[in-house]
Amino acid sequence: MISLVGTGLVMITLRDLFHTLWHPTRHGGLSRLVMTTLWRLARRLRARRRVVGLAGPLAMVTVAGMWAATVVLGWAVIHWPHMPGAFTFSPGSEAAQEPALLDSVHPSLVLVTTLELGDIAPGEGRLRLMSPLESLVGFALLTATVSWVPEIHPALIRRRVLAVRPAVLRGSDSVTQQIDCTAGALLLDGLATEVVRVRTDFTQYAEAYYFHDGEDRSSPAVMIDYVSTLARRGQVARRPEVRLAGDLLAGALKDLAAVLDRLFLHTGDTPAEVFAAYPADHGRTQP
Structure with a gap:
């Protein structure tokens, strides 16, 4: 059930990204909510014109950060129930002594950013098959975010x-x-x-x-x-x-x-x- 919650977080993020960048209506739910909220906050601040001028770029950076953080958190929750038994650790690593959720965030962050450091790696067959998928999602997220600005x-x-x-x-x-x-x-x-x-x-x-x-x-x-x-x-x-x-x-x-x-x-x-x-x-x- 915990892994299903993580899967839901990843799917919600991918849906929001798809509706924001590629859907014909381009009406992302979470992204539009973040942008609207930042716009309204900027309007309420002093030096209004100067602050409003930063609202658009700041909103895009915030949305991209939200997508990345939610995807990393979602994959970490997927890994959480399987930590540490289903993972292998490099010799001398003290990662297994950390809380399981913290250990889950590390491989999630490494795989989403496609760094592949290798100090923590999935050991079970099912998780090993999911690792390339996680890297693929991270690569798609990075590519989509970079292409968003020129559009x-x-x-x-x-x-x-x-x-x-x-x-x-x-x-x-x-x-x-x-x-x-x-x-x-x-x-x-x-x-x-x-x-x-x-x-x-x-x-x-x-x-x-x-x-x-x-x-x-x-x-x-x-x-x-x-x-x-x-x-x-x-x-x-x-x-x-x-x-x-x-x-x-x-x-x-x-x-x-x-x-x-x-x-x-x-x-x-x-x-x-x-x-x-x-x-x-x-x-x-x-x-």
Whole structure:
């Protein structure tokens, strides 16, 4: 029964890792709970913007550490009932004189990290067959954690591109007449594409939400309100292609607001109110 508890810990961790990194919805249970908790703690601290800027990277490091610690603990619990009789110890080792649980953590940590020190090794046939599996789980955990970081950065870049383009347009103070042309339709259509990409990124890489965007002009939380303004201007333009592009952008924004509210903000309000809560959650104010 004790070994089954350890097996359950390992399986829960692998499930959380799978749902966080590879499942189409990417909604890890434990990892999302850790990230949300750290985000809320960061919001409550002083020097808010500086602390919030560390929330995303710190959350990823904490989640990776949680996965590693839980896997090591799970395998240690699996070994515990079989310690020390089912294991062989190197000559002169005093490990067998330690508490059984402590002795179980050592081979678990060695096998998960694939170090294979050899001072404590499984001796029974069943445990000897499990040792390569434990090393394989440790190698998969290390590989998945290392590949997790490069997956996030493209999503952050796409999010900042969505913010910088409207920031440049806002500086030129585009009016309805200026976007009521073929170029305006292409502009609104391009913004709609970028909004859809960011919406998809929030679904696939939810942890990207907890990263700080630097200055206001590179933050979609700040600039999304102006994107909504451009969509409304496009919807009342004279040219049908501009109105179509405005409707497309407005629909993409509505979908983005629904994702933000469902996954992060939980306001249950209209898109306009969600986009007002978005910068507030990131410690920013709309211009």
